[in-house]
Amino acid sequence: MNTVDLHTLTGAYALGALSEQEAAEFGRHLAQCDACTREVRELQETAARLALAVAEVPPADLRTRVMAALPEVRQLPPIPREATVLPMRRRTRRRLPYLAAAACLVVAAVAGGLAVKARQDADAQRERSVRAEQQAAVVSALMAAPDATFHTTALKGGGSGTVVASKRMGRAAFLYRGLPALPEQRVYELWYSRDGSMVPAGLVEPGRSSGTMLLTGGPQGADGVGVTAEPPGGSRTPTSPPLGLLRV
Incomplete structure (x- = not known):
């Protein structure tokens, strides 16, 4: 990432929208760039003021209602240690190619099985035809034999x-x-x-x-x-x- 790109990330950094790697790289840039440091500080102060401007005093019974509703809320399963949590949308997108590939494999397997079955049926029919022709030839010779x-x-x-x-x-x-x-x-x-x-x-x-x-x-x-x-x-x-x- 070049310096020009880093200068454009002040807003994203102030709002915490950068990835860990991007935030670390931008943090090193801030140590060397006074202009970006001032801009980030101003953006963070502005965001804080906006948050206070729209803040509302919560109702007095909010805590009581939240605590009463907790038993009815389905809990998420525990996340295994060192597990990587991916956004649901990203995981679904990644699975789609695999699901499509699996579906293609199933279709190919079924088609291959049908082709093998058709070939086996054709071979069996051909063998029956050959045996029938051979038997007909023997029976004809048998009926024409002088001592039949x-x-x-x-x-x-x-x-x-x-x-x-x-x-x-x-x-x-x-x-x-x-x-x-x-x-x-x-x-x-x-x-x-x-x-x-x-x-x-x-x-x-x-x-x-x-x-x-x-x-x-x-x-x-x-x-x-x-x-x-x-x-x-x-x-x-x-x-x-x-x-x-x-x-x-």
């Missing part, structure tokens, strides 16, 4: 199923039509019948009444395919009577 066999039967409760098998290819498929909806805690499960035991061969996709699925494992050594209703995820052995048995 076709066995169809009506299922208990409604609908029908057809087993297409080729022992040369070592594959079998289940074609189903009109399957009735099962209770929420049940799914259709396919089984190979081998030497009197039932071996899991796959689950029908829940909610589908018609479609085609490749059976897990090959038909070698199997004499039939069974259909049952099982708990979600399937069972190791059938837990309900068969809804249908088809030859292989």
